[in-house]
Amino acid sequence: NSFCTLLAPHKHMPKVRPGMPKPPKGFDAVSGVLDAFDAEMKAAIAEPHQGKRKAETTWGVAKVNRSRTRAVWELFRAGKASKEVLEYCVKVKFIDGSLVRLWGLKGYENACCAECVNPKNHSFGGTCVCRVPARDRGDDPIACSTCGCTGCASGDEKKKAAAPTSNAAAVADEADAQPE
Helix, strand or coil: CCHHHHHCCCCCCCCCCCCCCCCCCCCHHHHHHHHHHHHHHHHHHHCCCCCCCHHHHHHHHHHHHHHHHHHHHHHHHCCCCCHHHHHHHHHCCCCCHHHHHHHCCCCCCCCCCHHHHCHHHCHHHCCCHHHCCHHHHCCCCCCCCCCCCCCCCCCCCCCCCCCCCCHHHHHHHHHHHCCC
């Protein structure tokens, strides 16, 4: 037994660790989804940064964060996760509480991240270019410098791709499809 093996990370860290608040009843409904997104988050963090602009280095993490939060939000909206489970996930920071609050507001149902809607983060007190509806943007391709979003305005006629973009998204869809 060497010192390095003692410091090696565990193969699978449990989602709820000792010392954390006890999860509410029904947490099992989101536990598998969160575990699947953990693996994807680790891959996004480990992704090499060579050849990317400084702003692009965090886009993968932001995308996984949004997808993980959206998956739990959709389980909540479908009635497969209770409000207590959703609040617990926000409290222990398994999901992004700012996004959950935004998605509950009219006009922000598709928001990509909380940074894009905060006027303090943008010149002249506006919002991010990704919040501009597609009909007002023209044909120029855009990408948010904060999270890499290509358009999340609620009034957009174009919808996001229906096919899952990752294994974690497929697990979330599978959990959503399971009967109660």
